Amino acid sequence: MISELRLQRYCLLNNDLYSIQQPIMLRCFKIQCLEFKMGGYECARKCLIVLNSVIALAGLACIICGVIVQSNVTDILKHLQFDEVKTAVDFLGSAPLLFIVFGSVVLLIALCGCCGAYLESGWMLKIYVACLVLVLTALVAVSALTFFYKDSIQTGLKVSTEKLLLAYNHTGQILDFIQSQFSCCGVDSYLDWTDSIPWMYQARQDAEASVLPLGENPVPDSCCTTSSEGCGLSHSAVDGSIHMDGCAKVIWRMLSTNVGTVAIIGCVLASILLMCIVCACCVSSNIV
Known part of the structure; x- marks a missing residue:
């Protein structure tokens, strides 16, 4: 009432x-x-x-x-x-x-x-x-x-990821976090890492220090499906030991x-x- x-x-x-x-x-x-x-x-x-x-x-x-x-x-x-x-x-x-x-x-x-x-x-x-x-x-x-x-958003995502990759000596922590969280590697594919001069220089140094063979397309360890030290230096893409799809592609696919x-x-x-x-x-x- x-x-x-x-x-x-x-x-x-x-x-x-x-x-x-x-x-x-x-x-x-x-x-x-x-x-x-x-x-x-x-x-x-x-x-x-x-x-x-x-x-x-x-x-x-x-x-x-x-x-x-x-x-x-x-x-x-x-x-x-x-x-x-x-x-x-x-x-x-x-x-x-x-x-x-x-x-x-x-x-x-x-x-x-x-x-x-x-x-x-x-x-x-x-x-x-x-x-x-x-x-x-x-x-x-x-x-x-x-x-x-x-x-435009898709293009901006790709360009930003490319800039991070090309400056890996400064952005390594961020890229490793992104690649491990989204199970991806590179921008469009794992082959993009060969375009990163800072990464290729670091990969050669890591291979010499660890006495591991350097593969044709070395990638950071965060690209590996099962991460371990040096796993990305001499990987074999055909055996599924690394994530092959790029991060820009994976993130955009997830959003879509x-x-x-x-x-x-x-x-x-x-x-x-x-x-x-x-x-x-x-x-x-x-x-x-």
Whole structure:
């Protein structure tokens, strides 16, 4: 049962249907209708509080993840500031910061919606709706740009990987991590490593130091299916001892394969945003 005070506040928005001057039967019927509407109002308000509490926690998790990643990559990236891979390094360095900024924005918007619904503040809910509309517009714009410029993204991925490979003496840690995590080798294939002068020089030194034969197409140990010291120096590609597909190819294939999952996540996110907008508009329009 809706409280008498709240029902009276709601009636002020409906031409004072609560007036005792109306016939008792008509007045009781309208009170029941108003109680039904107030039930919807309360449901929308509680949904806003719950949804935004969850979203606020997600935003806080983004901030924490961004801080952890930023602290871990800073020591590596500070040694990679040179022209050949400056663009890739700048991107890797800014990605955790973007994650932190994104999480902060999500947290602030969610807190605005949660507090606005809990305190029944009309102006806070209006700001909240405006922010959600902007976020939804940005989500649609990013999705459209990704679809129309997917060829440029693929080319950029390949070019960035090539720059990392050609400067292996500075980027070895990053490339070894990528190759071991994605089970790949080189840019398009393992043969790309013969184009990396720093790597070929290091491979010859490693072969001489370990008294291992140097193969025709030596690769880093991170290319091996079963990693061991010197396994990539004298590998045999035909026996499956190394990963033959390049990293740019493997990563792009993974992204293309999961595009359906990303689309589903985007639709769910858009649906949640629309639900929040509708609930916020419903609550805001019924606040005196």
